[in-house]
Amino acid sequence: xxEKILIIGGTGYIGKFVVEASAKSRHPTFALVRESxxxxxxxxxxxDGFKKSGVTILNGDLNDHASLVKAIKQVDVVISTVGxxxxxxxxxxxxxxxxxxxxxxxxxxxxxxxxxxCRAVDPINQNFQVKVQLRRAIEAQGIPYTLIVSNLFSGYxxxxxxxxxxxxxxxxxxxxxGDGSVKAVFNDERDIGTYxxxxxxxxxxxxxxxxxxxxxxxxSFNELVASWEKKIGKTLEKIYVLEEQLLKQIQExxxxxxxxxxxxxxxxxKGDQTYFEIDPKVGVEASELYPDVKYTTVDExxxxxx
Amino acid sequence: xxEKILIIGGTGYIGKFVVEASAKSRHPTFALVRESxxxxxxxxxxxDGFKKSGVTILNGDLNDHASLVKAIKQVDVVISTVGxxxxxxxxxxxxxxxxxxxxxxxxxxxxxxxxxxCRAVDPINQNFQVKVQLRRAIEAQGIPYTLIVSNLFSGYxxxxxxxxxxxxxxxxxxxxxGDGSVKAVFNDERDIGTYxxxxxxxxxxxxxxxxxxxxxxxxSFNELVASWEKKIGKTLEKIYVLEEQLLKQIQExxxxxxxxxxxxxxxxxKGDQTYFEIDPKVGVEASELYPDVKYTTVDExxxxxx
Numbered sequence: 001x002x003e004k005i006l007i008i009g010g011t012g013y014i015g016k017f018v019v020e021a022s023a024k025s026r027h028p029t030f031a032l033v034r035e036s037x038x039x040x041x042x043x044x045x046x047x048d049g050f051k052k053s054g055v056t057i058l059n060g061d062l063n064d065h066a067s068l069v070k071a072i073k074q075v076d077v078v079i080s081t082v083g084x085x086x087x088x089x090x091x092x093x094x095x096x097x098x099x100x101x102x103x104x105x106x107x108x109x110x111x112x113x114x115x116x117x118c119r120a121v122d123p124i125n126q127n128f129q130v131k132v133q134l135r136r137a138i139e140a141q142g143i144p145y146t147l148i149v150s151n152l153f154s155g156y157x158x159x160x161x162x163x164x165x166x167x168x169x170x171x172x173x174x175x176x177x178g179d180g181s182v183k184a185v186f187n188d189e190r191d192i193g194t195y196x197x198x199x200x201x202x203x204x205x206x207x208x209x210x211x212x213x214x215x216x217x218x219x220s221f222n223e224l225v226a227s228w229e230k231k232i233g234k235t236l237e238k239i240y241v242l243e244e245q246l247l248k249q250i251q252e253x254x255x256x257x258x259x260x261x262x263x264x265x266x267x268x269x270k271g272d273q274t275y276f277e278i279d280p281k282v283g284v285e286a287s288e289l290y291p292d293v294k295y296t297t298v299d300e301x302x303x304x305x306x
Numbered sequence: 307x308x309e310k311i312l313i314i315g316g317t318g319y320i321g322k323f324v325v326e327a328s329a330k331s332r333h334p335t336f337a338l339v340r341e342s343x344x345x346x347x348x349x350x351x352x353x354d355g356f357k358k359s360g361v362t363i364l365n366g367d368l369n370d371h372a373s374l375v376k377a378i379k380q381v382d383v384v385i386s387t388v389g390x391x392x393x394x395x396x397x398x399x400x401x402x403x404x405x406x407x408x409x410x411x412x413x414x415x416x417x418x419x420x421x422x423x424c425r426a427v428d429p430i431n432q433n434f435q436v437k438v439q440l441r442r443a444i445e446a447q448g449i450p451y452t453l454i455v456s457n458l459f460s461g462y463x464x465x466x467x468x469x470x471x472x473x474x475x476x477x478x479x480x481x482x483x484g485d486g487s488v489k490a491v492f493n494d495e496r497d498i499g500t501y502x503x504x505x506x507x508x509x510x511x512x513x514x515x516x517x518x519x520x521x522x523x524x525x526s527f528n529e530l531v532a533s534w535e536k537k538i539g540k541t542l543e544k545i546y547v548l549e550e551q552l553l554k555q556i557q558e559x560x561x562x563x564x565x566x567x568x569x570x571x572x573x574x575x576k577g578d579q580t581y582f583e584i585d586p587k588v589g590v591e592a593s594e595l596y597p598d599v600k601y602t603t604v605d606e607x608x609x610x611x612x
Contacts, residue, residue: 011557012428012429013558013559013560013561013564040427040428040553040557041550041553042550042553042554042556042557043553043557046557083428083429083432083561083564084391084429084561084562084565085390085428085429085430085432085433085436085565086429086432088394089432121346122318122346122389122391123318123389123390123391123392124391126389126391126392126395127391130391153560155560156560156561163471164470164471165469165470165471165472166471244347244348247346247347247348247349248348250348251317251346251348251349251352252319253319254319254459254461254462255319255389255390255462255562255565256390256561256562256565256566258319258389259390259391259561259562260562
């Protein structure tokens with residue numbers, strides 16, 4: 001039997017992939033679920049699927065300190081996968097971990113850019129700064145941690161090449177944030193789940209950042225489009241939105257379009273996923289550390305849409 | 307001279323309309339601006355426009371308590387228009403208002419549904435619940451308040467009939483959340499700004515909810531589409547996404563699509579903007595209280611797209 005793993009936020013977008021990966025591993029897996037989730041048929045179905053794959057469901061809530069401490073006391077590792085609306089609630093997980101006193105590793109809900117190294121603008125910068133504060137709180141409390149910097153979700157970015165509202169990659173024209181030359185990293189959610197679970201119990205990732213930045217998944221927007229054009233045998237009309245115009249659009253767009261555009265600005269204009277080298281003192285690269293994991297490449301991922 | 311008004315979050319999406327309305331009023335207007343905003347050319351341009359219309363810019367930050375107290379001490383009314391990523395940071399405004407001790411009215415960043423009466427699902431429910439907690443904290447601290455329940459922004463909802471990624475209302479087919487029969491409320495951002503400033507200093511709105519729910523802006527999705535079809539002389543193909551399917555989409559979509567869909571669920575399936583009558587003990591309706599304000603009707607708003 002491996003370490004017991006608790007996932008908080010397991011019914012969320014990335015959470016379900018982490019739960020699935022944990023359930024498939026040798027680790028007894030627990031998911032903290034709010035009572036209210038059971039009245040949502042889609043969540044209830046997901047939770048049912050968790051149970052069938054052997055996951056132990058614990059009732060609890062981030063706002064119910066006692067339930068949180070009780071759940072945490074039963075496990076060795078706590079992985080938070082809460083969504084962007086709950087990032088700040090994780091200070092309550094930190095408090096509960098301190099009280100419980102038994103946790104060997106905490107993975108806060110990162111799953112994006114390395115927020116200490118971003119040059120983002122609002123509104124996403126607000127979100128990044130709360131993640132930064134969480135990192136500092138974890139360090140200050142001396143809680144053993146691992147941070148998963150998983151860069152872009154493929155389901156978010158490759159399923160429509162970031163063309164808002166589209167349900168497949170474009171075949172006529174494409175809007176490209178920036179000049180298209182900046183490199184970003186696109187990772188399959190299942191691989192992110194797999195790397196997360198392996199890293200959560202690996203002594204080499206203790207108090208480290210795990211960058212999911214496999215060499216075959218680093219593309220500029222222009223390279224991505226060129227690869228797609230080759231696959232579909234067609235040249236797309238390209239509309240570039242340069243920085244000044246993009247900042248203006250961010251300013252003028254309501255939520256959540258401004259959130260998406262500010263992510264695009266951070267990733268595709270500032271290059272926040274790739275402008276720095278991994279510092280071996282603080283970080284490791286997932287595909288390098290775990291060469292046995294056969295990750296889905298960008299090329300394989302977009303083949304499904306041809 | 308009227309009461310002095312401070313707007314926190316004035317460079318945000320709804321904030322700029324509130325600042326504009328305040329600048330046009332008899333009230334000396336102040337906007338709290340972070341130093342970092344000046345390095346964003348789009349924000350810098352906006353702030354320059356504020357200055358030109360007579361707004362006093364105060365430097366400060368929600369995370370800098372002293373700067374917040376100093377700004378608040380100079381005014382009578384504090385209006386927060388911070389975006390969805392900063393909702394929780396408003397507890398720091400409450401603390402600063404308590405310390406300053408001089409504030410006659412506080413308007414937290416609401417500008418949406420009446421969160422105490424919503425039956426929303428995650429992820430937007432998380433956001434709603436933080437707003438609920440803020441309401442309770444304001445009441446518990448005995449801070450005089452007004453809550454602006456402004457329902458849907460027209461720029462968010464009517465500019466593309468909520469067709470994600472579209473930049474104008476659809477002319478061929480339309481995806482409708484729910485069965486299209488549930489009523490919602492669509493308001494022009496400029497009117498929301500105007501009502502906010504008038505209500506902020508009105509003794510009749512003290513410790514009340516101001517619902518912006520003018521009779522001509524209440525439409526079901528089906529009524530909205532019928533009105534649009536009449537204007538363009540064309541019948542659209544309608545694709546209805548019923549509740550079970552919508553909940554499934556919410557579950558499976560990454561941020562921020564899941565946020566949008568969960569707003570749609572609250573507004574167009576649960577009917578959270580219209581299922582209850584305004585309780586005169588706690589609420590007033592803006593167009594009724596201020597009949598002299600000539601608000602933009604839905605009909606007028608969508609004429610611009612014909």
